Amino acid sequence: MDLTGRAVALSGTFDALGPGEAERGLTAAGVDVTDELTPSTAAIFIGRETSREKGNKAYVQGIPKFNEAALLALLADLEAPAGEQASSPAPAPGPFADPAALAAADPAELEALLTGADWASFVPARDVPPLRARLTELERDHGVTQAHRLATDKIRQRGTTLSRPYGHRSEISALALSPCGGYLATGDWGEGESGTAQVWEVATGRCVNVLTWIDGGIGSYEVARAMQWSADGLHLGMAFRTNAVGVWDPFGESSEPRAEAQVTNGASRPPAWALHPDGRGAFVVTGTKDMIGVQGCVAPLEHGVMHWLVEHAEGPHEYVLAKGPLPAEIQEAHGEELWVDWPPIWSPDGNLLYVANRSEAFVVDVPTGDPLWCARVDWVAEWSPDGRYLAHLHRRQLHFLDASTGHPAAEPFPIKGGRFDLSLQWGVRGSTARLAAVLSERASDPGVVVFDEGRLVHRLSVVPAETSDGKDFAAWAWAPSGDRGAVLTAAGDIEVWSLGDGEPQRLRTLSAPAGTKGVLWGAGDTIVAVGEKVLCFLRASTGETVGDYTFQREADAELPLHPDVVYDHFDGRIIALDEHAWCLPVEPDTAIGPPERRADIEAHLAWIVDRRFAWPLRWGRFDIWPDAPTAAANVRPASPDRRALISGSMG
Template sequence: MEHGALFWLAEHAEMPHEHILAKGPVPASVQDCGEELGVDRSPVWSPDGSRLYVANRSEAFVVDVATGVPLWCTGTRVDWLAEWSPDGRYLAHLHQRLLHFRDAATGRPAADPVPNAGPRWDLSLHWGMRGDTARLAAVLSEVAAEPGVEVYDDRRLSHRLAVTPARTALARENKDFAVWAWAPSGDRGAVLTAAGDIEVWWLGDGELRRLRTLAAPAGTQGVLWGIDEVIVAVGERVLRFLRADSDEIVGAYTFLREADAELPLHEGCVYDHFDGRILALDEHTWCLPVEPDMAIAPPERRAGVEAQLAWIVDRRYAWPLHWGRFGVWPDAATAVAAVANLRSTSPGTWKLRQAVRQAAG
């Protein structure tokens, strides 16, 4: 922005009104929103960069970048749900269970309000584009009186999907966990269902059909759609890449996995010195890398160790463990005995010796 800056005062006690875009005389068109307009969610640019769109928990407004003056504002404090279309033409927002469409340039209504849209806890809004047509998916989750997905093409209802979408608690705060995703082409959509599956739907001109159902891993909280017909199931600990046009799983990953087993060393030692290194090979087996060339794990699980670990330089280059010498030892005592004559000053080995002495009493 040429005439100012947005900044975050993370240490300030009074957070909600610290990110001020404009002060001074407020145009009559925005006086209903108060004397100051703050930002508590990430703003977005208009396609031509001349305006900044803000959708807060309490209001939505547009700022002219050249002057810093807000052009219009509408209150959303009752329902806290507002989303801008990707082409910068419309704002969709909820107010007292009415779904409103507004012209982003003027703030005036762009269509009649949609009644009985549901409360904000049941509803989420997701814009997409199909050519020049802005498409809005209004997702009514499993806790709604009538779950489903309603699709609006240029503010007019065009489809209603008979599906029961999941309700993701973090969806409103974390966009990675949205339960609906538009295909980049805008002709299809993917929805995470309450049953834990991902359904892919065709949404053509007057045509609606379910194309296929994809299996999402346990813990999936949202769905994304990328290029090359790839759908991503995402959660706090899981990530799975799926083909939208088949049942193929391109990649599947689990993070922060824990094993239902005793740690290779007592908890104090692990968390004090080896915190961040230990990983679970599966739900029953721990692996503790101690040195760049050794780890504590069941020796018969070497293949699993080699599948999860690699030698890495500067987080840029890596090569497989089996390209060099790597020791896998069943317990701390065996590891200490194996390296007793090879190194004596290594921090990892020294800590390992200390843990073995403590265990021996």
């Protein structure tokens, strides 16, 4: 947030700053600190005991309001030397100095390597994946060895938690796969009260983090792209409370957003928005149809809270993207306004916005706020992930437009389907943009038609499931390599197809759980079947189930502890293994459940490292006790759940 040479107001008392400290820091950095609020005031920072009159005046004038956290972050940025980036220290050597030795070690060699390793230099993001991969290979050939147990002990000494897969209290209403395909975020609306976000490691099919009590719930029913990842996968943006967007650390502990922007005036549905690739801002639609040009603003989402109402007498604020009337050639062809009501997409460099809605598509130059071109489209329109093409349906023909000019990029292709019959799913194979036009069971000629760069290459004889209008569920998913695809069929199965240079081949059919609404394809060659109450992770090459979850399921057995204890202390942790058996995980290495169901319990749970990686329970000691009294008598004294377990078993 660059405020150099701008007018900024301060109001109230700031807990972390002494008297006059904020003003001195801002002034020294070239910021004009003023007491008066005028149309030229760029921002106001609000502390405790602020003037209600000044806050209301800022609201009416449309001046962005930020909290103390944002002020502290701004001051820290201003103190850094201009143009100078802090140099990063050279990374310390890892505990496994020779990665090749780790990859080739047999069980005895690996045990020796782990014994002599410098575990003080262990970094989960760097060291867990290769170690876990090697142990998985060794388990296939030798079973669980002493090397598995030693590695588990060392990692658990650094701190782990048990996964909590059943955090969703209502139907899944939003989902997003991270750009690398390694993580899936799922969210629920929580009936508009408070929602839950869960983050899943795709390759292991395990929940690695849960963010609870998201105020007002995430997204809403029949709303797409309420959850969005930054390009580096380190920030998770969510539309929540129907009138706000925010950014969270998907692997953090806090359920509070790092930053949020309340930029609509109490709308009953989430705004159309797009998280910037760097995760530090977002385009958010805030305007009304009375405005001229491309509605919306680019709101900063770095720290704190920004409150802003656009509709005020002084005209649009500087964050509004539209700076003036549309270019004359666009006005002549399309009228005086272009309406944004669907989530657009950023170009990778953040300089362009690709917008497609129910009647128009256009590309906006963000620095100027001007659309570069505009074209009439129908309801079905999708941009290619590389930003080179727009595919859209118009008058029963599939059109491909060049995203840089808006001109046709290929000959139109006749499609026997309409808005409710067709979905478009882009993928990339090498440098080739691939499109799957998915005609559902409701179409007169159902199937999947595949195009490379707008050229027809394959027709698949399959009957896809009905497409879900306005939601994140899709009946087709491309493999990350772009040479295979998965389709959810009308019969409820998932067919995996090879789509290389030769004839397409149906490789296998996978069983999907009842209630599956869509498919995704992520890291580890893992296909995810997802519905409003189900989530299942399947190996594409073998059909192996690596994680299978049914939400809001109840068992008819008696709860293992007093209900008050279960739903207060152990909230969101208890697992219904099926309709007749419960399992209650107890930190750090215990569960109450049927001991004979160990395999089922291990299929739901894992130790979580760094809120990011799952570690198998079978590689270490994990106790399963048949009832609460037995568990209470055997749980470790250091267990954070010990007191609740004892009181619950007595009650």
